[in-house]
Amino acid sequence: MLVTVVSALVATIALAALVGQAVRGSRTVDAQLVTRSVHDATVDNAFYDCIDVQARSLVGPSQTVTLGGNNLADVISMIKGFGAWATVADPPSRADVVLTLHVGVAAPETCLGTRVVGTYRGPDGRTTVRLGTGAQVAGQGPPPAPPL
């Protein structure tokens, strides 16, 4: 008799708790689909697609690169944007192209105000600077931060 009563109690409590948490869990999933979240994700994707395209316009098929600049956030943005395909030079001084981000640019053809810049050193030691092209995202400021 005790086993039957306790069994019923345990099963009821456990199932009730699971149902309650399942309702909460379902709401958590639905929260990913609100307009604001989808918009932020779309802007985030557009930003990184944009700097990817701009970087491709600056780097030839067999060219090695190094990620320049002293700002850690910029280096991470570049890794996120085009780290998957860029051929990183080691040591960095041997790179054919030094890629950096210029942030806060007001001109058009930027990715939310950020532009990829390539610096090339010729055989004669002269440096050439080119600006990334081929994509833009209107607006200013970094993309909305996704959850960590």
Added chain:
Amino acid sequence: MSTVIATTAAISALAAAGALPVLATVGLRWVSVTLAPLAGALAAALAATASLTFGGPLMSWFVALTALGAATVFGLWVVRPDLGPRHAFPGRAAGALHRVAGIVGFLMVIGACAWSLRGLRSPTVGFDARALWVMRPGWFLQSHPQLLIDLKARNLVLTQTAYPPLVSASVAVAWKITGIHSARLGVTTVAVLNACALATAALALVECGREMAGRLRRSWVPMAAGIISAVLVIVVAAGVTEPFLTNGYADPLWSLAAVGAVAFGLQLGDGPSARAAAVVLILVAGTTKDEGFVTAVALVVLVAARSIGWDGLRGQRKRWAAPVTVGVAELAVLLWWPTMMRVIGARGASSTFTIRTDLARRTTATVHGMSPYLHILVLALPLAVVGGLILTGVRRRSGIGNDLWAWAALVVGMGAVGAVLVASKSQIGPWILSTVHRITEFPILEAWWIVAVWAVVGAAGFVGPIEEAAAWPTAADFDSPEATAAPVADPVAVSA
């Protein structure tokens, strides 16, 4: 090619790679369907590690390992036909209701998992996913010398690139097969692998109900409880792991695989089929992320200890051989990648630990950081105590493992991750703030799984047992040759 088609192609390729080894070791069971892609992902992880160790393209290693696995399985089936894929199938001698419960349970679990992936309608790519998990696949597809540069170059700053390879290697296979090198395909591939791990852990609950049903008067009650609990656990788990379930992070995969490993390795009947499923899941957890690695090592020890049991400790040396051999092989696989990271001097390979820092302050910060996420323990613990005191007999009769094994896994897994936080030299505050909600996923999910098992046990205890002799066999019974040779009577007929 659309993302849906590309993801389907990628998961099909992974499933094809893992199917034969899973069929040979786990058998022709519903859970093999969800385990096959995970085993394929494991093959991709091993291919990435082999590529790093010996050189050669990742895809060549992936194909070679798949072919080697298939050849080994076919060779085994030719030499030992009795070890064919149906050898560990517990449902073949059971009643029609038992089989129907398996089909219904499988379909409902798959449906619930698919529904839980609706977060993919948002095109989110997580921060770490874009910076690491779905960026590194590109490195795995570059040349061997370039891969070494990518992993070692100090100016690439990210130390997390030394993390285990499974997620990135699976995405690399997806990219190579489809020709689509996009973060979005990476996210969707990882999300489906997450769903496979979640479905596997949930199917263990369906199995749990079916195992209990064979020894009860109204056998449909625990089977229904198993199916309902499995579906609810899936929805709960999706809530616990979102948004990371569908944005490319690795935490849900190792956490869910570890829960499945506990289910098959420490809770279901201790037969070869369940142990094989546990091996796949342990290796998936341990080759996915560092936290999964420490948890997987703990699970290797616990599963081996359960297999050895009291009889082994009392001197039956023959009980040691298989568990110790399997455990050592698992540890060798788990240690391969981290060892290589140290050998090549990769960024982030040499984690720094110390016991000289303010351990008390770090311990307090860790406990305070974790505790808001662990309120489920307030329910699970008393439920387990009451169940353990009064329903142990019900649990033992039905062949389900002692609840203490699951708690041991929860405590050891949580303790191992907590110990890393406490002993590390990294700043504890920011670390806790940015990761604690993800690294506590395993104990949270494990606690909910424990609650769900008690729901099934409670349902079984409520309807009461039938005579032992008329009972259905458990999975463990079917793993012995004598049991497969002599099927038992249909319990539905017996109970009628």
